[in-house]
Amino acid sequence: MRVLIVGGSGHLGRQLVRCATKDGHQVAATYRTRPHQISGAEKHQLDLRDQQQTERLIERIDPQLIINTAFQQGDWISTAVAPANLAQALRDRSVRLVHVSSDAVFSGDAIHYRETATPDPVTPYGAAKAAAETATTAVHPSAVIARTSLIIGHGSSSHERFVHALATGQQPGTLFSDDIRCPVHVDDLAAALLELGVGNRSGIHHLAGADAISRYELGLLIAQRDDPATSGLRHGSRTDANIRGPVDVRLDSTETQQGLRTQLRGAREFLKPAPG
Numbered sequence: 001m002r003v004l005i006v007g008g009s010g011h012l013g014r015q016l017v018r019c020a021t022k023d024g025h026q027v028a029a030t031y032r033t034r035p036h037q038i039s040g041a042e043k044h045q046l047d048l049r050d051q052q053q054t055e056r057l058i059e060r061i062d063p064q065l066i067i068n069t070a071f072q073q074g075d076w077i078s079t080a081v082a083p084a085n086l087a088q089a090l091r092d093r094s095v096r097l098v099h100v101s102s103d104a105v106f107s108g109d110a111i112h113y114r115e116t117a118t119p120d121p122v123t124p125y126g127a128a129k130a131a132a133e134t135a136t137t138a139v140h141p142s143a144v145i146a147r148t149s150l151i152i153g154h155g156s157s158s159h160e161r162f163v164h165a166l167a168t169g170q171q172p173g174t175l176f177s178d179d180i181r182c183p184v185h186v187d188d189l190a191a192a193l194l195e196l197g198v199g200n201r202s203g204i205h206h207l208a209g210a211d212a213i214s215r216y217e218l219g220l221l222i223a224q225r226d227d228p229a230t231s232g233l234r235h236g237s238r239t240d241a242n243i244r245g246p247v248d249v250r251l252d253s254t255e256t257q258q259g260l261r262t263q264l265r266g267a268r269e270f271l272k273p274a275p276g
């Protein structure tokens with residue numbers, strides 16, 4: 001299959017490129033500012049905010065499957081509007097589209113969220129992701145919307161780098177013990193996104209890890225896996241700190257998982273220290 005990974009220079013995008021290449025697909029990937037992050041695939045510069053550039057690239061590559069991971073924190077146009085530009089560029093084409101979304105579309109008021117839950121974002125980022133879901137589905141109704149949670153990898157995700165900086169005292173900060181998510185491993189997430197992409201499903205799917213854990217417990221597990229020094233990790237309460245945004249958001253992926261071969265492991269399993 002001709003597969004295009006939009007945002008191929010990002011943390012998730014890079015793993016998608018590796019995974020799709022390994023599965024034997026013909027892979028192209030886009031970057032906006034970091035071409036050096038892509039290896040093993042044809043690379044193309046793309047700013048999704050530019051409708052004409054987006055349309056020209058789709059015309060040139062003629063992909064059969066697109067997985068869109070692109071977003072930019074703090075940029076409404078890149079996160080909310082640009083995905084609609086992409087969907088618009090696919091009109092009159094028979095292309096599978098998987099759009100990556102986030103648990104940030106939920107406020108946390110209900111704590112547990114299944115695929116049927118109605119988004120009620122409380123941050124600009126969450127609102128942008130919710131808007132992107134709506135626009136993508138409206139323009140390309142057969143799209144898969146894949147919501148996920150904190151993406152953890154082999155040490156290079158922003159979450160892991162933050163924990164390393166705290167644990168080694170390079171950065172001050174607190175990990176909240178009441179800030180709960182369902183982290184997912186980037187390998188599992190990439191495999192599941194490709195599985196959904198090559199299949200024939202559409203609509204909303206949840207791809208989060210099986211364990212609901214706090215940022216503090218996640219930090220301890222990351223520090224224990226990468227370095228035994230955990231003394232620099234301080235815990236606190238997000239509720240007491242009165243920080244705006246969702247506190248406890250647990251994506252329930254049970255229904256999506258039932259139809260997948262890929263197992264979405266929980267953080268306690270994938271961050272277990274190697275024996276010996």
Ligand SMILES: NC(=O)c1ccc[n+]([C@@H]2O[C@H](COP(=O)([O-])OP(=O)(O)OC[C@H]3O[C@@H](n4cnc5c(N)ncnc54)[C@H](OP(=O)(O)O)[C@@H]3O)[C@@H](O)[C@H]2O)c1
Nearest residue numbers: 007009010011012031032033034047048070071102150151
């Ligand atoms: N990270 C998490 O824990 C997490 C949790 C839930 C959901 N998500 C969602 O998962 C997806 C991937 O996250 P990630 O952590 O892999 O992100 P990332 O590492 O920050 O990568 C973002 C990608 O988007 C590209 N990009 C930014 N603005 C763009 C634009 N205007 N046009 C085209 N490309 C643009 C970047 O290109 P350059 O780097 O080349 O500039 C990069 O390839 C996002 O949709 C995010 O909302 C992430």
